[in-house]
Amino acid sequence: MGTHTETEVQTELLALERRGWDALCDATGGDFYGEVMADDGLMVLADGTVMDRAAVVAALGASPPWLRYELGDVRLVRAGADAAALVYTGRAWRHEQEPPFTGAMSSLYVRDGDRWRLALYTQTPAR
Template sequence: MTSMSLDALVALEHQGWDALCASRGGTFYGDLMTADAVMVLPNGVVMDRDAIAAGLDGAPAWTAYTLTDTRLVEAGDDAAALVYRASAERDDLEEPFVALMSSVYRLVDGVPRLALYQQTTITH
């Protein structure tokens, strides 16, 4: 399960955050997510891949982020979850956004694809 290793999935998460820092998250996640994938956000909104792809490009850019406490949870031969803590800063926020993240990946044609992403804020 090398393509679903801790290092490989952490690298994908960094690519996603880097895309969000460049205001091109819609393009990145539109390509990464499975057709039926969803993101569950702390405000209770659930967004599907089409909504993410349409809504994240051009969104306010994160200026800095850190990912810590990464943990891989295997979920069978072709799936795994990455759990981590993220802290991110953006110019329009007075304090950093700090949350626990869960990203569930599934192998599709041998390539990890994001099937479910959830943020649980710990800043409120």
């Protein structure tokens, strides 16, 4: 990240985060996260479930797609020269007539050569 500005890094990571959410909406999330997650990456879900990359790929392959999502209050947190986290409020709907899942979310990305890999994703449900 050395020569990249905060704005450039946030723009790049937010675009990657949106690609992930788009994949969750078009039922290709397993493929997307299988590629983007770091080999030792983890997801910590709102219910306390901790999943490694293989478990994420399997779970997303069996999950219904999301209908739509919104990301707001996006912040970038640098974590050294080759890592940064996006922290944001996410809202996602499975069905239009049902209330959305809403939570604080964070995605920690690490630079791996010329691309970003997702090392840790967490969800904290809104109360």
